[in-house]
Each structure stands twice: as structure tokens, then as C-alpha cells.
Amino acid sequence: MPTTDEVDRSRVAYRADLHLGTRRFFHPRSTACPWCGSADLRLRLRTTDLLQHKPGRFTLDECGGCGHVFQNPRLTAEGLEFYYRDFYDGLAAEQMDRQLEKEAGSHRARAEVVLPHADPKSWLDVGTSHGHFCSAAAQLFPDTEFDGLDLGAGVELGRQQGRIKRAYQGQFVDLADELTDRYDVVSMFHYLEHSAEPKPELRAAQRVLRSGGHLLIDVPDPECRFARLLGRWWIGWTQPQHLHFIPLANLRAELGRSGFDVVAVQRAEAHLPYDLAAATWLFVNHLAPRQDRPWLFDRPGLGRRAGRLAALIAGAPLMLAGMLLDRVAQPVADRLRLTNSYRVLAVRR
Structure with a gap:
């Protein structure tokens, strides 16, 4: 903190x-x-x-x-x-780094999609943040060289800590020309929804990949039933950082126009079972008095801090129930169209 x-x-x-x-x-x-x-x-x-x-x-x-x-x-x-300031980096850097370390299992599952299709020598993770995905994927692909690209300063932290070999800081579409035909795999995990214009990002990936290279994408699924059932409390909306939500059919069609053929689609495997837990947290946190944050100009006094603690304690059973229901729903999430993300693997023609 x-x-x-x-x-x-x-x-x-x-x-x-x-x-x-x-x-x-x-x-x-x-x-x-x-x-x-x-x-x-x-x-x-x-x-x-x-x-x-x-x-x-x-x-x-x-x-x-x-x-x-x-x-x-x-x-x-x-x-x-x-709105990005102090969300992934800055005041939130340590907290975000700890959170990303906890997601090693999800990172490994994402990398496993590539195993039947390619034995890459070079991999660029776009939107890599602190490079934790690359560290997890290297266990499955020990001979692969992982590089990372991100707009924030966390990508350099990932290089310093040995998770990636090269760190590129900036916009992917601006850096794509200097990286032309360099990579066997490009991954974009929950990245496209942050892009001001997603279509140029796909064309940039096409330039960066060698012929026969693979593009791996995870994005929130706007067709998820939780998106309507939970309304503003669905964590997938993540406003205001998320700018675009792309239905699967739209992404498949655009990949085809951008020079790719889709070889695998996953919904159940891409699902992150936290919709109800996150919704209850957002609701409780919304009702609780605010923490000390620099965009809130007054420091919280003792009364506000005590009120926040009391609200979080009172809301703990609700959040625990949300976590348990997420676990119960996970095996049938795909059948009930509750999966909150989808994953696409495409090959460059």
C-alpha cells in the first residue's frame, strides 16, 4: 500500500x-x-x-x-x-505486481493453447504489464525467447526482473514497423479492449509475425450473460479503461480480413471464475467510505477509516458467498453462457 x-x-x-x-x-x-x-x-x-x-x-x-x-x-x-495513472503502475505498482503473480495458473493455461500448434523460438507479449505471463509461459517453452511490450513503465520492471528479454515501451501500432517479421507468436491477453482502435492492432500483429506465426488473443465477452445480469457491477466492463467489447463473430471476421485463419476458439478455458465475487466487492466498496487517494483531496479521518473497516467486515459474508457461487457455477459456465472471456488462436497466412 x-x-x-x-x-x-x-x-x-x-x-x-x-x-x-x-x-x-x-x-x-x-x-x-x-x-x-x-x-x-x-x-x-x-x-x-x-x-x-x-x-x-x-x-x-x-x-x-x-x-x-x-x-x-x-x-x-x-x-x-x-484514469490509467496509479492503476497498473505508480501508487498501485506493488499491489498490481502481487496480483499478477497470483495468476500463474491462468497464464499457464493461456500458453498451453499454443502447444499443439507451434514450437516458437520468439514470442512477443503485447500489453505484458510486468511480464508475469512470459515467466509462466517459459516453463512450457524453455527454448523460447520472450519479449514484452506495454505503454506503462511496468514493462521495464519485467525486463529488470528477468521475466522478459527485451522491453518495448510505447504503442504497438507505432512500434510494429521496426519489429516486422520478427516473431513466431504474438499474444494479447485482455489488451484489445483497452485499444482506442482494435483493428489496426490486428494489422500490426500481422506485420510483426512471420509467415505461419500465431496470434493468441483473450478478451472479455460482451455476450456473457453475467454482463446483463450484473449490469454495472460486472467486472468485465472495467470502466473507464475498457473502450471496446468485441463479439466473437466480429473478431473472427476481422482476423480473416487481416490475413489470419482461426485455428482454435476457447470459452470455458478462458473463463475467469470471479464474476460474482468481483461484483459483491464492487458493491461493498462502493458503499464503504473511501480510502485515502490523491484524487480525493481530503485525508480520511479516524471516523471514515473506522466506517470503511466496519463496512468491509459487514460485507465479508456477501463477498464470500460470491466466491463460493463462482466456484459452483464454473463447471456449467460454458453451457449457461456465463463465460466472461473468450480466447482465439489464429495463424498468419
Whole structure:
């Protein structure tokens, strides 16, 4: 957890940002679907930032033509910087690093998809964060050289700690030309939904891969029934960081247009069994008094800290019930269309 002094030092920058208002954080509202161009848009969801509680309201629209769900209005570059700050890096870096270390089993399951299809010598993990996936995948592919790419500074931490050999910091589409034909596998795990424009990301992967190379993608599934049942409390929405939610049929078609053939699709295997546990946590955390955060300008006093602790204790049985129900539902999640993610492996022609 960040110290009080660290939070106080960050308050100055956040106060300056918020003094200018949040309107500059948003593009003008779009009147057409960014995936297919249809003007048949329907409101899917309105919500706030339920994770960090930074100020702002966010809207997701759904296309009546192709089913694509997207943030509308979308965040600008300034908005993305503001809402990403201290989420993966900065004040949250240590907490995020511990969380990613706990997901070793999920990382291994993702890498296993490639085993029947390729014996790669080089692998680029796009959106790698601190490189934990690469560390887990190296146990299955000990002869493979893993590199990582990310916009945040965590990718350099991954290189320093030996999880990846090379660290690329920046936008994938901007770096793709210098990486042309370099890799046997490119992976994007819960990355495309963060992209301002997902289609150019697929074309960038096509350039970076050698002929016959594989692209491995995990994304949240907007067709998951939990997405409607839980509404704003579905963790897959993760507003405001997630900009696009792509139905499987849309992604398959676009991969074909981008020079790929799909060789494997997984839903049950890509499912992360935490929908109800996360929803109950979001709900309890929403009701509880706020933690000390630099974008909240007053420090919590003793009464607020005690109130938060009491709310979390009172909500613990609800969160525990959510965890148990997630485990119970996991074996039948695919049959009931409750799987919250899907995974696609495609080969470059």
C-alpha cells in the first residue's frame, strides 16, 4: 500500500488536473459504430469508476447492426493518462505486481493453447504489464525467447526482473514497423479492449509475425450473460479503461480480413471464475467510505477509516458467498453462457 506521504505528493498533480475539469478527457460523442459504421446505436450501460472512484461518468453503447459495445464518448489521450495513472503502475505498482503473480495458473493455461500448434523460438507479449505471463509461459517453452511490450513503465520492471528479454515501451501500432517479421507468436491477453482502435492492432500483429506465426488473443465477452445480469457491477466492463467489447463473430471476421485463419476458439478455458465475487466487492466498496487517494483531496479521518473497516467486515459474508457461487457455477459456465472471456488462436497466412 502507498504511504501517506506518497499519496500527499500525488495530490498536487491530481488537484491541478481536476481544476481544469474533466470535459477535456472525452472525445465528442460518436453517432456511428466504430466497428461496422452503423448508426443504430443503443444505450447499454451508464456507470462511474467503481474501482478507483476517480471522478467522471461513462457510457457504453451497443451497435444494433453488429453487436459491438463501445465507450461513447471515448476517452481522449489526456483522459486515458488520467484514469490509467496509479492503476497498473505508480501508487498501485506493488499491489498490481502481487496480483499478477497470483495468476500463474491462468497464464499457464493461456500458453498451453499454443502447444499443439507451434514450437516458437520468439514470442512477443503485447500489453505484458510486468511480464508475469512470459515467466509462466517459459516453463512450457524453455527454448523460447520472450519479449514484452506495454505503454506503462511496468514493462521495464519485467525486463529488470528477468521475466522478459527485451522491453518495448510505447504503442504497438507505432512500434510494429521496426519489429516486422520478427516473431513466431504474438499474444494479447485482455489488451484489445483497452485499444482506442482494435483493428489496426490486428494489422500490426500481422506485420510483426512471420509467415505461419500465431496470434493468441483473450478478451472479455460482451455476450456473457453475467454482463446483463450484473449490469454495472460486472467486472468485465472495467470502466473507464475498457473502450471496446468485441463479439466473437466480429473478431473472427476481422482476423480473416487481416490475413489470419482461426485455428482454435476457447470459452470455458478462458473463463475467469470471479464474476460474482468481483461484483459483491464492487458493491461493498462502493458503499464503504473511501480510502485515502490523491484524487480525493481530503485525508480520511479516524471516523471514515473506522466506517470503511466496519463496512468491509459487514460485507465479508456477501463477498464470500460470491466466491463460493463462482466456484459452483464454473463447471456449467460454458453451457449457461456465463463465460466472461473468450480466447482465439489464429495463424498468419
